[in-house]
Amino acid sequence: MRKHYRIEIAPNNQQIVFCPSSILKGEAINKIAFGSKSTEVHFFPHPDKSDRIVLSKAIQEALSLPDLAVPMHVFLDKQTLHIGPLIGIFTAGFTPFPAQPMGERTQLFTKLLSVKNSGALPFVFGEQHIDWEQGLINGFFYHKNTWQTFDVPFPNVIYDRLPNRKSERNPKLIKVKEKLQKDYLIPWYNPGFFNKLDVYERLQQDGLAANFLPETIPFTSFSLIETMLAKYGHVYIKPKNGSLGLGVHQIIYDKHTGEYFCRYQDEDFVNRLRKFSSLEKLFPNVFATQRLDKMLVQQGIHLLRHEKRPVDFRVHTNKDEEGKWQVTAIAAKIAGLGSVTTHKRSGGDIKTLEEIFLGEENALYTEKLSHAALLLSEALEHNIEGIIGEIGFDLGIDRNGDVWLFEANSKPGRSIFNHPDLEEFDLLTRKLTLAFAIFITEQSILHPEELFK
Template sequence: MKKYFPLEILDHSHQKVCIPSQIKSNVKLTKIAFGTHMIETEIEQHNRQSISLSRDIAEKLLLPPIKIPMHLFIANETVIIGPLVGVFTSGFTPFLLRPIGERSLFFAKLLSVKKSVGALPFIFGEQHINWEQGTIHGLFYHLDGWKTYEVPFPNVVYDRLPNRKTERQTSLRLVKERLQSEYMIPWYNPGFFNKLDVNDRLQQNENINTFLPETYAFSSFSDIEQMLSKYGHVFIKPMNGSLGLGIHQILFDKVEGSYFCRYRDLTGQNKLIKFSTLESLMGRIFKGKNLNRMLIQQGIYLLRKDKRPVDFRVHTNKDEKGNWIVTAIAAKLAGAGSVTTHVKSGGVIKTIEEVFPEIEEQKEVKRKLADAAIKLSEALEESMEGIIGEIGFDLGIDRNGAVWLFEANSKPGRSIFSNPQLREYDLLTRKLSLSFAIYLTERAISQPEEIFK
């Protein structure tokens, strides 16, 4: 059972905890917990719609002086207030004005929704943990500024490590393993997806493999030739790439018998170069590159707007009930001569309404994309390890109206929200990122076998 109540601190009382009388328990309540800290005390019920704690109780629990409503959970003889949500990341600076460098604004916006959600989030890294005391010197964003407070280990951890290189660090992996195994703390959104691994896992699901372009690990030039003959163009992508970096499109002109390669060079320029043979193209463009880390993917003839290819970013989130919902859909128009629709390659973010003027077409596009995204989210959750709470999909619709999956991102970027008309969805995705922590906290209390299976 969980409820959402204002929290008040009583300055002139001692060893006092009061909860609303509507909260029912089959046993006498004798303990109160915040995060992983728990103390024994008498718990009374009152007719007010609030949780009241005397200051000495709040101090023993290491409750920071931040006034927000919180949820109330009952487990056996214990009242649990929270959830306390630890957002785990790296890249900290010594400056409290911008404690996580350029990402400080993103984290400030994420934490600023705490009052409307009823969860208390903070940022931390491995250096902030005191294992002996079971506490963390967490960074809280409150009243438009960053503050540091010592708090207990959290009820749940939201993984926001910035990249694969950081994620592979042994010390950070040990933090995750220890908090999960020793303290039974649910950890959500772990890991970055590998494109080929995602494709291979989803291929096993007959309900969604129609969304998957033909995709293989690179093995030989003949594979590329066969796919070019079949599809007219293919993409060569890094298996662990992001932000559209390292993507090359290879096209074959059957009339001329020529090969073309479209890509973005190291200076950020979009290039289109013609070759007489595939061997000469590969020898020049991919010289010195490790092709064993690349995959080959079927080219799709996408819908176009103003003669530019269009694909779509669709965000899905788990809500406070643990259900997948679509939280944002945006169209992305490729930049002139660009191999991708990424903003850094000249791409432009548009709403569905801006791209499709007809209302019925808008509805149909949204329906198709939402249906595909929910099915893909459920399939990924079923086939991947760990607890997934959000996914960003790059989807395409071809000229025949079929939906295709190009990429799934476990830590989706936020570039689509630069469009002012999509700002409300930015807020929704941030809220749900923390609301899911409420669901996980409740499940960890009531059905831990589901969370830690």
């Protein structure tokens, strides 16, 4: 467990830092750094042997260090004492309203920045808050139950929380990301949204991960769907870059009557089930406004059911303070009546595994889902570019007890944490998000060759 140190500001202009002798260890330290800023100082051990680091007002100003009385970590390298880390959370969609600076996403960031005793200083910013000439960012900090802004240096690490694929494709934001990564060598984690087909193709190359993959193919023709329907009885057609279950269609073939059924949610969010005599009639009616070349076809799985409704599972994994994967939350998602997905918007329900499975069955499914999620996390990390710190998996279990991967999300939604029994896991995911940022900071300072290899 890394130790935190309280930072105090003394009202003088001396270039002197008092800190515990346990930090100094007789080393010849002559600089102190916070984020991208540093200044030369003289170090002296604390006369009272306390665990405080005391800086002068002049040093505080030179470092652009907000006086927020937040305990922080220290990292010692090349005669420099780094305090922090300063964690930048990069996003878009800011508003002019002080109480809701990130609009409807403000609550998400409020909860993340409210994690106690993390030993880090996180803030939220967008491209418009960067002053490239001064090397400063006018960042949003959540302190004493209110949002405040401070000018701070460029951070030690950046956590990508862009809200959607549209913002991710914005040329201005792409340029900012590249500049901070390449020119300033700032580690950037969870760097982009996953593409379903890309994830599938990369995981197929991994022997163990491939066992969890349902057959998934880009849409090319009706004959492809006929072949898969003959093989599996039903298939899913979904957008390659979709999210929140939008645009997902289930096609079912009744071999006794020769009829085709399509289950989906229409533009008014009404669950629909329609019957057709052929695929040639189904497609012009159901997919009239959709580009089929942007769709993929996925094997249908006969899922476990609860009260006659299909169940799938959201499993969150996070990297911890040692850079190792942990399963941080598991929830069951039960499909709404007549719904093609388990999303709440379609009438779905969130349950804990204890609510739907008893005793040994609960333990068995928890173990199977955890094992699959950890194995898939490792496989994705090895097969996808960038630093990944969290993943939200949508997994299914079929009637034979086999686990299947439906989707992996690099920026997982957090709706499962509205369940009162999952609140502690919500907190755990937030704690580990910051803990992993601390780990990355330590790596970038002490072992950059490992991080950037």
